[in-house]
Every structure is written in structure tokens, then in C-alpha cells.
Amino acid sequence: MKSSTAALPDTVTDRPQxxxxxxxxxxxxLGLTSFGGPIAHLGYFRNELVTRRNWINEEGYADLVTLCxxxxxxxxxxxxxxxxxxRGGFRGAVxxxxxxxxxxxLLLVAFAMAATAxxxxxxxxxxxxxKIVAVAVVAQAVWGMARNLAPDKERASIALAAVLIVVFVSSAFGQIVAIMAGALMGMLFCRGEISSDSHHFxxxxxRWIGVSCLLIFFGLLGLLPLAVNIIxxxxxxxxxxxYRSGALVFGGGHxxxxxxxxxxxNTGWVNADTFLAGYGAAQAVPxxxxxxxxxxGTVMGPSPNGVAGAAIALVGIFLPGLLLLIGTLPFWDDFRRHSLAQAALRGASAAVxxxxxxxxxxxxxxxxxxxxxxxxxxxxxxxxLAAWRAPPWVVVLMMGAGGIGLSFI
Structure with a gap:
């Protein structure tokens, strides 16, 4: 059985759909087993879709993470x-x-309706x-990605610099600075690694769909507040x-x-205790x-709430990020084909x-x-995970049981 991603086809047209x-x-x-927040999710994705299923190779995955x-x-x-x-076109994306x-x-809607801690x-x-299983998943992801994306002294140093930047600039802005610095250092120190046969996805x-999505993104961002005031x-x-919450946050997650x-x-739609109870429940679900x-959206006082409120809030918070992604991908394809861009991506991937x-x-x-x-x-x-190649969902179940056991020690 092939375990290396090196033999993967270089273009999506060669890849079975x-x-x-x-x-x-x-x-x-993945949605049922990916505990631990966005960084852990990237580890689960890598394990399942890069290592096990070979949907994309390590370099392409790192490029995609960098963009997002x-x-x-x-x-x-x-x-x-x-x-x-x-993997499956627009229907596959949805x-x-x-x-x-x-x-x-669905679990959080059920929790909101049950109103029980x-x-x-x-x-x-x-x-x-x-929480402990997230440690194992992220550690495995760091180990595997470091071997593939920071294998030499230049990229290892870029990765170290990214750690220092994130530590001293402790915000989502620090991640952006780290990736930008990694891209710049890649252009300076990783140009000798460029290959004319670099993978493309x-x-x-x-392009017209990309431009349309960008126009919709900015249009909604500007027009929705006007619609609220008028209607x-x-x-x-x-x-x-x-929508504004999803459009204006870098880093996601917390x-x-x-x-x-x-x-x-602050608007009085939800009281502070109810908000914190939901936040605690959100930590318990994958x-x-x-x-x-x-x-x-379910617990808010004004109508619409319940299932309708949940649907409106859910679509509203995810839509801007997905519009931006679709709007950027056509231009990202062209950008990453240039040799200087490839050097920047090597540095940015090491920063990731x-x-x-x-x-x-x-x-x-x-x-x-x-x-x-x-x-x-x-x-x-x-x-x-790393030595026995156990499925992540099995490790999740074992660590959950282990956490329950440790609670009695």
C-alpha cells in the first residue's frame, strides 16, 4: 500500500474525482469526531484526506491552509x-x-432547546x-508537516521565526504577520528549491464566478446595514x-x-448567562x-428564533468566508504558478x-x-495515531473514556 504522497498526480485533471x-x-x-478547535481540525483533515485518502498532497494542502x-x-x-x-466540484463543496x-x-440546537447543562x-x-485528544492530533500534525514542509535549516528557521512572532504578537493578527514574514523569507532564502514541475491544483x-462572489461579499457587507435601517x-x-461577525474576524474559532x-x-437578544452556557456546550461538541x-439563533428572544433563527445565524456567519474563498481561488491558481510565488509559498508553508x-x-x-x-x-x-495509524475516531473514543477515568483519580 502506498504511503507516500510524492507519487500523487500533479493536476486535478489527473486525480480521480x-x-x-x-x-x-x-x-x-470528520464532523462527528473532530474535537479541539480549528487547529486540531486541520490535523484531522490532514490525517484523513492527505495521509489516508490522498485527495491532495502535502504541499497542496499547506498552500490551501496558507490561503485560508x-x-x-x-x-x-x-x-x-x-x-x-x-474532490467533487461545487456540489462536493456544499x-x-x-x-x-x-x-x-444540530447538537447545539438540541442543547439550546433542552436548556440543560x-x-x-x-x-x-x-x-x-x-481536550487531551486534541493535543495528540495537533502533535501528530506538527510532526508530519514539519518533516515535509520544514525539512532544511532555512525552512526550519522560518518555522521557528513564526513561533516567535505568534508568541509575542498574541492575536489573530500575529498569525497573519507570521505568514507574511514567512512568505518574504521564502522569497529570500528558498528560491533555490523551485522546480518547474511544481504541483498545480x-x-x-x-474567474467570473470568483469576481461575482467578491462583489456579493462586499455588496452584502455594505447593503445589509442599510436594509436593516430601511426595512x-x-x-x-x-x-x-x-454576517458581519463572520466577515470581520481573522483566525476564526474563539x-x-x-x-x-x-x-x-450587548443588543439584549441573549443574556450573558445563556451566552456562556452555550459557549460551554460548544466546547463539548465536534x-x-x-x-x-x-x-x-435558537435561544434569542426576538423572533425569528428556534430552528429558523438557527438557520439564519448559521448561514449568516459562514457565508462571508465561503464567498471570499470562492472569489480568491481562481486568482490563487495563477498566482502560485510563478517561481517567486512558489518560493513565497514554501516560506509561508513553513510558517504555518x-x-x-x-x-x-x-x-x-x-x-x-x-x-x-x-x-x-x-x-x-x-x-x-503516529505509530499504530489508528483511526482518529477510535482515538477520540479512547481519550474520552480515559478522561472520564481520570476524573475519578
Missing amino acids: GTPGEVFLTFLK QFLPGPASSQVGFALGLL AAWAGFTLPSA FGGPVGNGLLHGL SFGVP GSQGISLFDAF VVLPLLKAEAV GPLFTFAAYL VGILGAALYDPVWTSAILRSYDFALALIGFVL
Whole structure:
């Protein structure tokens, strides 16, 4: 069985295509098992779609992650959407987004309707075990990506520089600076590595569609507030609030929470206790943290709320990031073909390794490894993933059970 990605075809036209059903089932499994936040999600994606299924090679995956880190919105969901697009066209992209997003969204809607907390020793132990599995997943991703994307002293140094930038500029802006610095250092120090046979991936997005999506993105960003003032519809206000939250956040994940708090709590739509209860529940479910919007849309006081509110909020918060991604991909295809761009991407990819390494410590390690028992459990998970090649969902179940066990020690 082939284990190397080096023999993968260089263009998407050479690559066997999948059906939307295949894409949906693949991402449904990821949506049910990907705990730990956006950085951990990228590790799950890499393990399942790069290493196991060979949908894309290591370099192409790193390029895609780099692009999505640059764009506002939920980076892991954008990467998943693009991989679905690569595998199954636009229907595959929608299938990927639905498969990855719906499990956590439905769980949070159910939690909002049940209005019950998930606590006690068993519940707290399970949550802690899911944090520990994120340590193992991210550690495996850092290990594998470092070997492929930072194999020499130049790129290893770029990765180290990215770690330092992220540590000293502790915000989503620090990630953007790190990637930009990595791209610049790549142009200076990685030009000797350029190959005329560099891989290319065409996502099949025509330029006119890309331009149309960019126009829609900026049009909605400017026109929705006007529509709220003119029409005064609560449904439009709800969509506008979540659309702006998704459009203006870099880094995704927890970074969007202050924006959501301003839109939902400060407006009086949700009280602070209800907001925090939902945030706690969002930590217990797999998939993207942006699905917290579904919970907020369900519990809001003004109508529309319930299932209708959840749907409006969910589409509103994800739509801007996906529009930007589709709008950028046609130009990204051309950009990355140039030799200087390839050098920049080598440096930026090494920077992504550094960013992932920094995230392995904070917040993944610092929130999960509190005792020596936690470290031992995380090490077991890492060995299962890296040495035994155990499926991630099996490791998730084992670490969840292990966390429950540790709660009684």
C-alpha cells in the first residue's frame, strides 16, 4: 500500500474525482469526531484526506491552509469547503460544508432547546478527555508537516521565526504577520528549491464566478446595514449581525466570540448567562466553533428564533468566508504558478508549521495537560495515531473514556 504522497498526480485533471455522497460521508465522519478547535481540525483533515485518502498532497494542502489563514472566516471550514470543491466540484463543496458543520450545529440546537447543562464528574471528565485528544492530533500534525514542509535549516528557521512572532504578537493578527514574514523569507532564502514541475491544483472556479462572489461579499457587507435601517426586519438584523461577525474576524474559532457577544448580548437578544452556557456546550461538541451561532439563533428572544433563527445565524456567519474563498481561488491558481510565488509559498508553508507548533502549546497543551496523568494519556493518543495509524475516531473514543477515568483519580 502506498504511503507516500510524492507519487500523487500533479493536476486535478489527473486525480480521480469523487461523488458528492462520498464527500458528504467523509466530512460527516470528520464532523462527528473532530474535537479541539480549528487547529486540531486541520490535523484531522490532514490525517484523513492527505495521509489516508490522498485527495491532495502535502504541499497542496499547506498552500490551501496558507490561503485560508489569510482570509477572514473559519479557516478549517474554508479548507474543508475547498477540499470538497477539489474532490467533487461545487456540489462536493456544499456536501463537505454540510457534513462537517451539521453535526455540531444540530447538537447545539438540541442543547439550546433542552436548556440543560452538561456537568458532573463524568461530563467534566469527558470534556477534558476531548481536550487531551486534541493535543495528540495537533502533535501528530506538527510532526508530519514539519518533516515535509520544514525539512532544511532555512525552512526550519522560518518555522521557528513564526513561533516567535505568534508568541509575542498574541492575536489573530500575529498569525497573519507570521505568514507574511514567512512568505518574504521564502522569497529570500528558498528560491533555490523551485522546480518547474511544481504541483498545480485547479479548483475549477471560473474567474467570473470568483469576481461575482467578491462583489456579493462586499455588496452584502455594505447593503445589509442599510436594509436593516430601511426595512427594520428582525430577520434581516439577525442575518446582518452574524454576517458581519463572520466577515470581520481573522483566525476564526474563539476569536469570533467577542464579536458574537457584542452582537447578541450587548443588543439584549441573549443574556450573558445563556451566552456562556452555550459557549460551554460548544466546547463539548465536534466540528467548527462557528456553529455556536446556531445555538444563539435558537435561544434569542426576538423572533425569528428556534430552528429558523438557527438557520439564519448559521448561514449568516459562514457565508462571508465561503464567498471570499470562492472569489480568491481562481486568482490563487495563477498566482502560485510563478517561481517567486512558489518560493513565497514554501516560506509561508513553513510558517504555518510554526503557527501550528505554537498553537500546540497554547491553547491546546495549556488547556488540556494539567497533571502528569494527562500527559501520559496524550502520549498514548499520539503513539496510537503516529505509530499504530489508528483511526482518529477510535482515538477520540479512547481519550474520552480515559478522561472520564481520570476524573475519578
